[in-house]
Structures are given as structure tokens and as C-alpha cells.
Amino acid sequence: MKEFIFKPFGEMTEADYQTVGFKSGLEIHQQLLTDKKLFCRCPAGIYSDNYDAEILRHMRPTLSELGVYDGTALMEFKTKKEIIYRINRNTVCTYEMDDTPPFLINEDALDIALGIGMLYNCKLVDELHIARKQYLDGSIPTGFQRTAIYAVDGWIPYKDRKVKIVQMSIEEDSCREVADYNHNRIYLTDRLGMPLIETVTGPDMRTPQEVAEVGWICAKLVRSTHKVRRGIGAARQDVNVSVEGGTRVEIKGVPKIGMIPLLTHNEAMRQWNLLRLREELKRRGITPETFKAKDFDITSLIKKPHYIPLKNAVESKLKIRCVVLKGFKDLLRWQTQTDTYFSKEISDRVRVIACLTTIPNIIHSDSRTDTITSSDWLKVKKHVEATDNDTLIIVWANDDDIQTAVNEIIIRSKEATIGIPSETRQALSDGTNGFERILPGADRMYPDTDLPPKKIAEDRIDKIKSGLPEQFWKRKAWYKELKIPPDTIDELSISKYAELFKKAVSEWKINPVTAAVILVQYPKRLSKSSYVIDSINEEMMLSILKAYADGKLTYDFILTAMKISTELGMFVEEIIPEPISENDLEKEILFAEQQMAKLKFIKDKNAGSIIMGILMNKLRGRISAKDIAQKLNLPQRSLKNAK
Amino acid sequence: MPNNSDYKGYKGQALETLQKFNALVWSDVEISTADGDFKGLILPRSETADEFHIVLKIPVGYNIGIAAKRIQSINILGRKEAHYKIPEKEFPYDPKKPRVKLLGTGGTIASRLDYRTGAVIPAFSPGELYGSVPELADYCNLETEKLYGEFSENIGPKHWKGVAEAIGKEIEKGVQGIVIGHGTDIMHHTAAALSFMVQNPPVPIVMVGSQRSSDRPSSDAALNLIHSVKTASESDIAEVMVCMFGPTSDMYALLHRGTRVRKMHSSYRSTFRTIGDIPIATVSREKITPIRNDYKRRRKDKDVIINPVFEEKVSIVYYYPNMQPDIIDSLVDNGYRGIVIAGTGLGHVNKPMYPALKRAKEKNVAVYMTVQTLWGYVQMYVYDTGRDMMELGVIPAANMLPEVAYVKLGWALGQTDDPEKVKEIMLTPIAGEITEREPSNGYLIYQGGLPEVEDFIRQFRK
Numbered sequence A: 001m002k003e004f005i006f007k008p009f010g011e012m013t014e015a016d017y018q019t020v021g022f023k024s025g026l027e028i029h030q031q032l033l034t035d036k037k038l039f040c041r042c043p044a045g046i047y048s049d050n051y052d053a054e055i056l057r058h059m060r061p062t063l064s065e066l067g068v069y070d071g072t073a074l075m076e077f078k079t080k081k082e083i084i085y086r087i088n089r090n091t092v093c094t095y096e097m098d099d100t101p102p103f104l105i106n107e108d109a110l111d112i113a114l115g116i117g118m119l120y121n122c123k124l125v126d127e128l129h130i131a132r133k134q135y136l137d138g139s140i141p142t143g144f145q146r147t148a149i150y151a152v153d154g155w156i157p158y159k160d161r162k163v164k165i166v167q168m169s170i171e172e173d174s175c176r177e178v179a180d181y182n183h184n185r186i187y188l189t190d191r192l193g194m195p196l197i198e199t200v201t202g203p204d205m206r207t208p209q210e211v212a213e214v215g216w217i218c219a220k221l222v223r224s225t226h227k228v229r230r231g232i233g234a235a236r237q238d239v240n241v242s243v244e245g246g247t248r249v250e251i252k253g254v255p256k257i258g259m260i261p262l263l264t265h266n267e268a269m270r271q272w273n274l275l276r277l278r279e280e281l282k283r284r285g286i287t288p289e290t291f292k293a294k295d296f297d298i299t300s301l302i303k304k305p306h307y308i309p310l311k312n313a314v315e316s317k318l319k320i321r322c323v324v325l326k327g328f329k330d331l332l333r334w335q336t337q338t339d340t341y342f343s344k345e346i347s348d349r350v351r352v353i354a355c356l357t358t359i360p361n362i363i364h365s366d367s368r369t370d371t372i373t374s375s376d377w378l379k380v381k382k383h384v385e386a387t388d389n390d391t392l393i394i395v396w397a398n399d400d401d402i403q404t405a406v407n408e409i410i411i412r413s414k415e416a417t418i419g420i421p422s423e424t425r426q427a428l429s430d431g432t433n434g435f436e437r438i439l440p441g442a443d444r445m446y447p448d449t450d451l452p453p454k455k456i457a458e459d460r461i462d463k464i465k466s467g468l469p470e471q472f473w474k475r476k477a478w479y480k481e482l483k484i485p486p487d488t489i490d491e492l493s494i495s496k497y498a499e500l501f502k503k504a505v506s507e508w509k510i511n512p513v514t515a516a517v518i519l520v521q522y523p524k525r526l527s528k529s530s531y532v533i534d535s536i537n538e539e540m541m542l543s544i545l546k547a548y549a550d551g552k553l554t555y556d557f558i559l560t561a562m563k564i565s566t567e568l569g570m571f572v573e574e575i576i577p578e579p580i581s582e583n584d585l586e587k588e589i590l591f592a593e594q595q596m597a598k599l600k601f602i603k604d605k606n607a608g609s610i611i612m613g614i615l616m617n618k619l620r621g622r623i624s625a626k627d628i629a630q631k632l633n634l635p636q637r638s639l640k641n642a643k
Numbered sequence B: 001m002p003n004n005s006d007y008k009g010y011k012g013q014a015l016e017t018l019q020k021f022n023a024l025v026w027s028d029v030e031i032s033t034a035d036g037d038f039k040g041l042i043l044p045r046s047e048t049a050d051e052f053h054i055v056l057k058i059p060v061g062y063n064i065g066i067a068a069k070r071i072q073s074i075n076i077l078g079r080k081e082a083h084y085k086i087p088e089k090e091f092p093y094d095p096k097k098p099r100v101k102l103l104g105t106g107g108t109i110a111s112r113l114d115y116r117t118g119a120v121i122p123a124f125s126p127g128e129l130y131g132s133v134p135e136l137a138d139y140c141n142l143e144t145e146k147l148y149g150e151f152s153e154n155i156g157p158k159h160w161k162g163v164a165e166a167i168g169k170e171i172e173k174g175v176q177g178i179v180i181g182h183g184t185d186i187m188h189h190t191a192a193a194l195s196f197m198v199q200n201p202p203v204p205i206v207m208v209g210s211q212r213s214s215d216r217p218s219s220d221a222a223l224n225l226i227h228s229v230k231t232a233s234e235s236d237i238a239e240v241m242v243c244m245f246g247p248t249s250d251m252y253a254l255l256h257r258g259t260r261v262r263k264m265h266s267s268y269r270s271t272f273r274t275i276g277d278i279p280i281a282t283v284s285r286e287k288i289t290p291i292r293n294d295y296k297r298r299r300k301d302k303d304v305i306i307n308p309v310f311e312e313k314v315s316i317v318y319y320y321p322n323m324q325p326d327i328i329d330s331l332v333d334n335g336y337r338g339i340v341i342a343g344t345g346l347g348h349v350n351k352p353m354y355p356a357l358k359r360a361k362e363k364n365v366a367v368y369m370t371v372q373t374l375w376g377y378v379q380m381y382v383y384d385t386g387r388d389m390m391e392l393g394v395i396p397a398a399n400m401l402p403e404v405a406y407v408k409l410g411w412a413l414g415q416t417d418d419p420e421k422v423k424e425i426m427l428t429p430i431a432g433e434i435t436e437r438e439p440s441n442g443y444l445i446y447q448g449g450l451p452e453v454e455d456f457i458r459q460f461r462k
């Protein structure tokens, strides 16, 4: 393994990430904007913490289609959780609460998904096979998620290369977790069953920044359809990370793309440091074959500890056990992530699998913080016949959980001699991550016998294709040619008005910059002056732009027209003021000049713009600023102030 | 030369394509199409699916269908056949534990995938059961025998008789409890049949099934099996019972009397309900709690009466407004010997039916009245219409459930042709099918939406 010490986030260069062989890919979950859920007719997108009833379930592992148990399934079974679902009658029917048979797939959701698949340049499958993907953590009351791959093998452009889209699936969303303590886990079921797509990229990203950038491209692509949900939880990404010699580890449920760089950096660091730990163990002669650990019941040895967690344990008559890791001295203090050490890897496993959720759940002899007294440590050390080269771990739990805890301590310690366990890890708010579960494999798939395969007809695909937006990166390239201001390009490229813009520019020959500003900046300006812009729609903008293109509406009146239309809920030509007659214009100019004469201290060079201002205030919409300026024989620059 | 069974389920264009490239089912392949390549395992195809697609399990575990017409070539890399086998472990023997027999008739208690139909088919042996539900060994020494492998809807009188005889043999052998695995759709018919065909059993006879096949992590199969085996091993209730979920939660089961139970929801877990009465007991992993005291107790003797007879020419007629008399006529003309009517209200049909009913009586066809309301008694003396019908020979069947009356009439006619004897058998309660009184808490259908009901639901796990 290469000699390299991980640097803090921000100090690592592209070359450094290359040295450790950083590789990362994304699995992006995106909720689709439909009225109803995917396999039942409950409303989608209604969230509430209120509930009318509770349901209790236990999960048991079952065989996959190929006749094997999945590792994750067995791990979850070991945890023996009581899973409680909170049910609100407005958002849940018997399908979600009792897994009564599914209804046929929501066709709207499938249309949206197929469309997005095409935008990702994927190949669509000819026949959809709905599978059951096992989840024994309880996040889905049935113990499985209905899911189907509908597209494979696509790509998106990134820098000067293509990032591969491995596959896309349409699936039901899971429950929202409310609490997880001891052997209890509580879920809310409102989100359960909402349509979702999962997009899996290849492990093509080489730095933490790249992962986030590709994440943004994917986010923009789906948003450009305006058929996906927005807001908290509507898009969640799982990030796969590995380093050279490492293993694929999945960080689950990252709610914000902005968190990705630090998270992936820390995970790469963790893997690199775990590989270094393995080297250190090898140096000490500890390999999977020579690894030695023993455990002892020390309940009667620890009589009156002052250390509060143990004191409570003694008072609650819990069992106390000590695991001796031969030759591990100081290795529980081996750094894995920023301010995080190998002991956390062990503590996490004990927390998740043995359900010892009160932290600290272990103490160890490598620790520098005060736990039990040194005389107690000596007593234990003597009892378990440990040498100065060994590390002692003490764990406490009731009769049911203590053995699981001891087993997990030994399993995780031994894994250090092998390398990096395949795990699913949860993103923590400080940018580090913690163990969530063993990484599930292909063995947790099972065909859904409740639903027949679904053919995806060619005419359906053609129809969806005709309603798709142009891929936003193509739009951006064209906007650059049109010299649209850079701050407007990004937004316009995924705007719901992007197709209207194309029409305005190509067919109606409106100036591209003008059209872009009207479509992107004007709605924002209205919103800032506290107009409710929800009622602005494509139809309204289309009629305004068309009126402008036809010369019925002056440029200066467009913002006003939008304001009035927003209030009316639509644009009608009646709101356009009568054009001013030549005669009236002369009168207005005369009147303005008289007013000007009353004003003192006017510098000559400002006179033009002041008279323009007076006239425009009065005549906006009835005549364009350009025409007034012409009439007054003013140079073009005066126009700027008059707008 | 591969034969068609090596292309399981494929036909037409899809079959031709596979044959062209010698790509048998379970081949690990690379398929080339105009749009690109797909890697994966060729799976068998459901017989009910179309002939235009080939099913591929891609490496991530998902299945997809590829149109046969798009396939340009199939490159065979290897072969990997699935061995879908529930892990078998020898069921441990403990001399201190009771001997319990599990008789299998089918259903979804232990299931595996059937590619031919795409459905789930039952698997079953003590080893398989122990492999998937090891908790069973906490209660008993389990023996199993697979009598039939039928889906519920295919079970009929032939099977009822067979199961009754098998029960008789097991009791003779001295088992301390019997569990019968059964599909749920007509479990209550079989429960009624066994209640009549197996009288005075000395041990519990517990029918059980599952509403969710055991290939799902949330299946009720394991817990149902645990509850039924516990009941058979430990309870002192020596009756034919149905043991299925009480609430939808994984909490406890109800033990329903075999003649008063009915499947009341097409798909819910807690679909079985005792009608017009209260269940016998609740059972959880930990304990059996009777909720009534008038059940028959477990005994040491083997004095069971097995009476496996059944007349198949019996029918149920569900009355509806404007039913035409020719419905009854055609049954009579087709040689039916017994008719159970599920009438409206207290047990009524319209007047135009009367001549047909009279004719049935004249032809010595036994006609019994039950109520389609399910709850409550037939009380034909209340209105003139009812009295008229009784005159015509229609016999009220008290509060027997329509399906139970059907099973009992078949069983009675299997024993005698004499209308008076049939009537005596029909109206003499044998296993709780007719009760003297409907308890005040026997009819409780809560109306969802009412505040007090919502309060109740909030307090208890459903």
C-alpha cells in the first residue's frame, strides 16, 4: 500500500485523491410529482406527524429468488426489533398498513420515469418486471420495496467526458423514521408508497467535488421536467465511495448535495486509515488466521464502579463482559475519520446490532478518558489474563443482548485484519459517518408475484418523447451562442419557460437577451415586490411575449402587464393602454417642458433623462421609450434612465 | 438436443429466439441488441406471460424483459441454475415435549416460487419448517404429513373426508394435538366439515394458514404457525378451531370455533372473525387466554367419532330481488337433493319463488333457510311471508352461517335420505353451529369514523 497520510478536507489536491484511488458514484432518489401513490390510490405528498393508529410488526428473513439469504437480512433479524408504524387514515389505506394486494402501477408515475430515463440517454427496457427488494430494517412494513428497473446504460456529459448512468428504477418510497431506541423503532407511514425513481451512476467521479458537481447535473436534469417533487426529502442521494484496495461503502440518505464533498472525503479517509490499520496489524503479526479474542463474564468483578454508565448497569443488574483483543494495544485509538477513532466502529456495531443504543455502550483500555479506576482495570486485566500488548473492551447489557454485543465486538475487530467491511453508513451532520447496516447484495431481490410483467409499448415511448424538454446542457450551449447573461443561463436552461423562450427567439424573432430577462428575471422581480407569482403560467407568458412580438405591447409595459395579469390570473389585451396620438404626444411634451422650466438647478446634461422620466411615468405602455426619445431628438443613452 | 422443458415457459417468437442461439433457461449470457448489450441470467418465463419477451436477471438482482425481436445475438458465458430450497434442519426431539402432527393440504404456510405460473407454491416438511421457523421446537415434537398440495379453492368434500380420516388415525396413534395447514379462502368450510365429521375429539384440532405468503419478510405465516402449534401442544381446548391473526399487528391470534368462523376480508391479515358469538380464546407466543369457558376439554381417551360422509348434490342459493323461480327449478331438475337459501332479513325470498319451493318439497329436496346478513337468527314466523314459506316446507336453520348450513346439509344427506332424519341432524347442534342465544357482544361491527371508535383504535394496536 502507498505511503500516504490523509490531509484535512480542503488541503487534499486532485493529485492526492488520485494517489489514494478515490472513486465514487451516486444513487439518487427523486420523488415524482403525481397525485397518487405508486401502487395504491392514496394521495401522495401529504405529510403529517399526526396519527390515528399504530401497528406492530416483526420481520423475518426470507429466501431470494435464487434460494439464498441476504447478509443484511440476517443482520436485521439478529437485532430483533419491535417495529411500530404510525398510521394516518388520510394518507394510508390497507395496502400500506396490511400489505393487501397492490393495484396496477400508477401510469402517470411511469410516464414521468420513462421520460427522465430518456433524458439520461438510457435504453428503456421492453418489459417491466416488478421486484421485491427486501428491507428488514422495517422502513417498509411489508419487509420489501416494490421496485423495477426500467432503463439502463445511459450517460450525462461532465467536463470533457461522459459519466455513466448504470440503471434507473421506479419504486415506492419508504417510511419516515421517528425514533430508534433499544429494541424499538418507530415509523411514520405518510411518505410510504410515493413514487420515486432511483438513478445509479457509474463509480466515475475522482474527487469529492466531482461527486457534488455530477449530483447537481442530475438534479437539474430532473428538475427541467417540472414533474418531480421539490423540498426537504424530495431528493436524497446515496453516495458510494471506495479507495484503492478498499471496498464499496454506501453513505445513505444524504439530504443535500452540498454535504457530499466533506462526507466523501471523510469516508475515503476512513477507508484509507482502515487499510493502514490492517497494515499495522499485519506488522504486529495479526492476520485473519492469527487473530485472537476471548471474552469473560466480569459481572461479579465490578462491584461498585463510580463511572456512571457502569454504575447504572450494576444497579440494573445487567451482565458485564470483557473482550480481550490480543495484541491490539492502542489500536482502538487509531484514527479513522476527523476526530473519530476505531473504537467508534465497534461501538456502532454494538449499538445497531445488539441494540445497545445508550452511548457510551463500551469502554476500552486504550481510552485516555476516565472510565473505571486504574485499580479496577488492573483487576480485570488480571482476571482475563491480558498482557500489556492487549486491549480490553468492556460491554454491559441484559441477558438477551449481551452475547450479541460480545459477538459483534469480536466480529468487527477481526474484520480489521481483513480490511473494510461492505457497509451502508449513515451521514452525520458533522460530515463524518456511522455504521447503519451490512451492505445488501443482489440476494435480496425476489420477483413480485402479485403483479404481472408490464410491456412498455413503442407508441407510449414516442408520445412521452414528444413532450420531453430538451436536455438542459444542449440549451445552455445555444444560450451561450446567443450571449445570454451567464447568471440567467443556468436558470433558463431548466426553466418551465425554456421551450417558450425557444419559440420567442426562433419564431417570433424577439431579442434573446430581452426574452431571457422577461422569462427569468421579471417573475423574480414581481415576487420581490410581494406579488404572488403562483398564477404566472406558461400560457400567460406566451400571450404577453406574443403581444410584444406583434408590436401590440411596448417593452416598457411588459412588467406592468405581468403585474396586472398576475392579479387577474390571466393576460388579456384589454389591459394594453391605447397608443397615444401624435397630437396628444405633442401636448404632453409641451406640458413636460413647462414643468421642466419650473425646476431649478438642472444641469444641461441631465435634462434629457429628466424629461424622459416625466413622460414615461405618464405614458408607459402607450408609446415606447424609443419613440419618445426619437421625437425629442435625444441620444439613445437617455433610454436607460427611463425604464 | 435440448427439449422444450429447457426453455421453461417460453413460446412463440421468444422460444424461437432462444432456440436459435441455444440459450437455455439458467444460461448466463450476454445479449446484443441494436441499442447495446445486456448481461444476465435467462430466467424461466411465466406461462401466462406473452411470447415476445425474454426475462433476464441482471447482475444487480433485478429482472428485466427484452423484446425477442430486438435480439441480434446471444453469447452464452455459463450456466447458473437457482436452487430454491428452504434450508432444511432436522427437527430436534425432546422427550418432555408433546407430540404434534401437522397435516398439510396446501396453502401458503411455507412457500416457494413457481416459475411456471409466476405464483407461489407451498413447500413443506418438518425440516423445512424448522429451518424457517425454529421457534416451533420450543413447543413440541413436530411430525408432518402432506395429504394434499392444493390451493384453497380446489379443496372439496373428497379432501374433507380424507383429512377427517387422517385425524382419526393420528388420534388413534396418540398425538397430543393436530395442526392442519390450509389455504385461507375456504378454510371456514373445511373447519365446519371437520367439526361435523370429527366429533368428540380428545385433543385440539387447529386449522391454520397465512394471508401473506412466507416469501415475504412480513408474512403472517411464521407467527400463525407458532400460535397454532402452541395451541395444539398446550391448550386444553379439544375442538376444531381456526387459528389466525386477531389484529393486523404481529401480536396474537384468535381461536375461532370451527362452525362459527368466516373469512370476512378478501385480503386483510385479520380476516377471520367469529360471527354471532365470541371466539374461544386468544393465543400469543407466551400464553393461551380463554375468553369463554364452555369449550370441550382435552381428554386422555381416544374416543373420537369419525363420520366422513358427504352428499355432493347440495347447493347454496344467494337470494336477490327479482330472483326467478327457475333457479330453484333447475337445481331440482338437475337432481340436487339439498338447497340452502341465504335469504334477506329474517330469512325471506319473494312470492314468485313459492311454486318452485313447493315443487322442491314435493320432489323430496331438503330446503333450509339461512340469512345473508350473517349476524342474527332466521325468524320466519315473524312475518306472513316467512310463515308461508314454512308451510311450503322451507326449514329455518336458526343462526347457522350459510356456508356452515351448506356443509352440514351435505353431511346430513350423506347419512340419510329421510327428510325427518335430515331435519333432526340439521337442527341438533353438534359443534356450536346453532347457539341458543346470541350474546350481547356477539355482534360488534364498529363503524369507522365515529369519534369513540377512533379513540378506541388509537389506544390499541390494530
Ligand SMILES: [Zn+2]
Residues within 6 Å of the ligand: A037, A040, A041, A042, A091, A092, A093, A094, A095, A096, A193
Ligand atoms: Zn394506500
